[in-house]
Amino acid sequence: MSNNPSNDNAGFYRALALVGQVGFYIAVPMVLGAFLGRFLDNALFHDTASLATIFGLLLGLAAGVALVVRAIMRLPTS
């Protein structure tokens, strides 16, 4: 038995769910990355100013874009 219902409506609802999710997929990894970078800046490398923060922010952005792309690719094709 396949768990993937392949009728059109399921795809529609998943797309609708995605619409509500895309903004958070972009924002949350960036915030997490920035916090991680800030933690590294403060706790580990005392002389890097905000390099790790910027790097974490960019890493979060990359992760967010990858999440959105993946979520779109997972939609059932109809």
Place this chain on the structure above:
Amino acid sequence: MFWPISHLLPSLTGGATHILADAGGPLWLLPGIDVGPTTLFTIGPFPVTNTLINSWLSMIIVLVLFLGATRKMAIVPKGLQNFVEWGAGLLIDFCEEVAGKPWGRRFFPFVATIFFYLLFANWTEIIPGVDSLGTPMPGTHPVAGIFLLGNDSNKFYPWVRPASSDLNFTLAIALISVVVTQIYGFRTLGFRQHVGKYLNFRDPIGFIVGILEIVAEFARIISFSFRLFGNVFAGDVLLIVLGTLLPFIGPTVFYPLELFVGFIQAFVFSALTLVFLSLAITSHEDEHASAAHTEHSEVGELASADAVH
């Protein structure tokens, strides 16, 4: 007696300023809007807040409605039973459409509980007295013992506040939703396969995808809780502010809007839970297989179309 409108208006405003002058200030003030709830009393170590009271109220409404509807069940439903059966029937159809027939039936109780609970929790926002009845702060002087006017008018602790306007409430429901999704994932895929979704050491790309999955789970918790909280809190503030600026008339325009927003947010919450549940019971292999199957069937359709031509 006939009053020309030009005479009536100055006399009305004059009356109002007279009252204001007597009260020594404006008749009422904009209520203080706190993001956090107010603790009313404590049971042992547990603080009981005004939003918690509202969440209990919504539970009671849901229980009374559904117990009342199913108390004297008839084969041919009438009245309340008919109404509730109609709502539940729509939700069952929706679940089956999204998750497939067998799984949709299994997910239905959980998804429907979230939907109806949030629906009534959001709709309590528009009951008169929510946000406007409460205990006066010490040092205030209620008029006739119950009304707060003038500079005292916003100095009270409301007894009831919409449950979803408290981040603790929405975060709790979001955590329940995500944990249940994980439990279904473990139960249907087994421990190895489900953990393999998040920790994959076979190839570097799989490892990064696994990390992304973990980040996505966090994004889910945050998006679930903040979307509901933001919408309901904004609606609550809107009704409070309009009730202050333009009493009686202002909020009536926004009551239908808030009914709609409350319904949409309850629906979005339960629909997303349902979609994530149906994703959780699908393994990566299944997904690839079904994608391959779709491509294959499309090729097959093209081939058969060619054959017809």
